[in-house]
Amino acid sequence: MNIHINGKAYPLPHENHITVATALGLYFIEAQQSTFAVALNGDFVGKGDYPHTLVKNGDSLDVLQPIQGG
Numbered sequence: 001m002n003i004h005i006n007g008k009a010y011p012l013p014h015e016n017h018i019t020v021a022t023a024l025g026l027y028f029i030e031a032q033q034s035t036f037a038v039a040l041n042g043d044f045v046g047k048g049d050y051p052h053t054l055v056k057n058g059d060s061l062d063v064l065q066p067i068q069g070g
Contacts (some may be wrong), residue, residue, distance in 0.1 A: 021050040
């Protein structure tokens with residue numbers, strides 16, 4: 001199984017289906033304290049849905065963090 005997170009491929013040879021929460025664990029090495037949003041194949045996923053939303057082979061996750069500036 002292969003998924004993409006922010007354009008980077010993550011091969012998962014022993015997984016059939018994983019949740020968004022599990023996939024975020026692959027992306028974030030340390031516990032994430034900042035605010036971010038997640039889109040699965042271009043569709044927003046609410047934070048409460050991370051543990052229940054399945055990611056399938058070939059899916060793409062975008063993790064978007066706010067940018068400060070002026």
